[in-house]
Amino acid sequence: MSSDRVINFGAGPSALPEDVLLEAGSGLLNFQNTGIGIAEISHRSKEFSAYLASVESEIRQQLDVPPTHHILFLQGGGTAQFSAVVLNMLARHKLLHPDIPDADRTLDYVITGSWSKAAAAEAVRLANGATVNIAVDARTLSADGKSFDRIPPHNTYKFSADPALIYYCENETVSGTQFSSDAQSPTSFPFDLLPTNKLLPLVADYSSSFMSRPIPRLADHAIIYAGAQKNLGPAGLTIAIVRQDCIVDVDAAAKLGATPVPIGLAYKPFVDQKSMPNTPSVFAIYVTGLVLQRNKKLGGLKYYEEVNGRKQQKVYTVVQEGAEKGILRPFVQPGSGSWMNIVFEVIGEGAEKRFLEGAEARGLKGLKGHRSVGGIRVSLYNAITEEQTDKLVEYIREFIAQEKP
Numbered sequence: 188m189s190s191d192r193v194i195n196f197g198a199g200p201s202a203l204p205e206d207v208l209l210e211a212g213s214g215l216l217n218f219q220n221t222g223i224g225i226a227e228i229s230h231r232s233k234e235f236s237a238y239l240a241s242v243e244s245e246i247r248q249q250l251d252v253p254p255t256h257h258i259l260f261l262q263g264g265g266t267a268q269f270s271a272v273v274l275n276m277l278a279r280h281k282l283l284h285p286d287i288p289d290a291d292r293t294l295d296y297v298i299t300g301s302w303s304k305a306a307a308a309e310a311v312r313l314a315n316g317a318t319v320n321i322a323v324d325a326r327t328l329s330a331d332g333k334s335f336d337r338i339p340p341h342n343t344y345k346f347s348a349d350p351a352l353i354y355y356c357e358n359e360t361v362s363g364t365q366f367s368s369d370a371q372s373p374t375s376f377p378f379d380l381l382p383t384n385k386l387l388p389l390v391a392d393y394s395s396s397f398m399s400r401p402i403p404r405l406a407d408h409a410i411i412y413a414g415a416q417k418n419l420g421p422a423g424l425t426i427a428i429v430r431q432d433c434i435v436d437v438d439a440a441a442k443l444g445a446t447p448v449p450i451g452l453a454y455k456p457f458v459d460q461k462s463m464p465n466t467p468s469v470f471a472i473y474v475t476g477l478v479l480q481r482n483k484k485l486g487g488l489k490y491y492e493e494v495n496g497r498k499q500q501k502v503y504t505v506v507q508e509g510a511e512k513g514i515l516r517p518f519v520q521p522g523s524g525s526w527m528n529i530v531f532e533v534i535g536e537g538a539e540k541r542f543l544e545g546a547e548a549r550g551l552k553g554l555k556g557h558r559s560v561g562g563i564r565v566s567l568y569n570a571i572t573e574e575q576t577d578k579l580v581e582y583i584r585e586f587i588a589q590e591k592p
């Protein structure tokens with residue numbers, strides 16, 4: 188990396204590796220020596236079809252996705268998946284249990300932040316008589332009763348006996364809470380409390396942590412999905428990993444009374460037509476492929492788990508130093524903090540503005556917190572290097588030293 192570019196700590200769309208951006212520029216003019224640019228070439232061309240297959244294969248290898256699961260390239264972002272998971276999983280439940288009255292079907296939601304809250308609200312819209320059960324809402328555990336500042340302890344979850352889906356968001360991008368990937372941690376996802384002896388209808392939103400470290404119990408999930416625009420590439424591409432038993436004939440379910448599923452949200456046509464029932468987001472897929480090739484050269488998820496682990500530790504450490512001096516206040520309880528999005532407040536009149544201006548003057552950008560939470564948010568996605576993280580940490584340390592508590 189050369190570079191005199193600023194460092195973009197924004198939450199998404201977010202930084203991409205500079206060498207990938209340069210290579211993508213030449214692909215825009217000439218994709219794989221076809222003489223046609225990637226934004227211009229037919230998605231049905233043999234060059235693009237082969238490229239798409241190679242991107243799928245990289246995800247499968249790097250994330251260790253078992254043959255039981257399909258990898259789909261979709262559009263509509265995480266938001267379209269809020270709807271798709273409900274419709275496809277209710278159709279599946281209808282086909283599995285046609286005689287259960289709709290009012291006896293349940294959809295279990297674990298709410299740990301604004302994205303899982305939004306997903307649950309969409310489930311309420313589409314439930315078609317089924318009950319949306321909030322298995323836990325992290326806000327009820329916070330001191331003020333309204334902050335998403337922790338991952339709930341295992342004894343607080345209440346799952347239904349046979350839900351059509353169990354939903355969680357692994358990393359909450361806005362509040363900065365994330366389930367621990369250490370199975371022994373009290374802030375891990377409570378896999379052992381879920382219904383047993385069946386193909387779990389477990390659905391996870393990995394939009395802001397996909398490919399940043401291995402996914403715990405990946406094979407036990409029905410659906411894992413992620414928008415590309417944090418760790419992988421440009422916006423416009425959503426990757427879904429869907430287990431075979433969740434690829435259902437939604438029209439057969441509709442004949443039994445399930446809600447008809449819009450064609451662009453049904454998973455089956457994407458499986459049957461190798462993610463191309465319609466035009467896929469060719470450019471976003473192209474850049475994602477370049478990022479994945481780069482990931483592989485660096486050492487894959489093992490490399491990112493180590494580097495991302497060190498990056499977050501450095502930032503949490505300096506935030507803690509600031510907290511001890513009364514200058515900073517972490518938003519999230521210890522043990523619940525995200526590796527990807529670290530949220531804290533700068534205490535005192537005008538202090539946040541001074542912090543942001545000082546950062547800006549050093550070329551450290553994208554640090555303003557989400558409008559609903561305020562404060563500062565540091566996003567440490569894969570493209571942010573350890574050296575760039577060090578520059579931010581150095582700045583925060585200087586800021587703490589010069590502020591009076």
Ligand code: PLP
Pocket residue numbers: 199263264265266267302356358359360361392393394395414
């Ligand atoms: N889920 C999470 C965790 C997100 O961070 C976001 C967006 O930032 C979304 C879902 C919504 O994604 P989109 O804007 O692609 O619809």
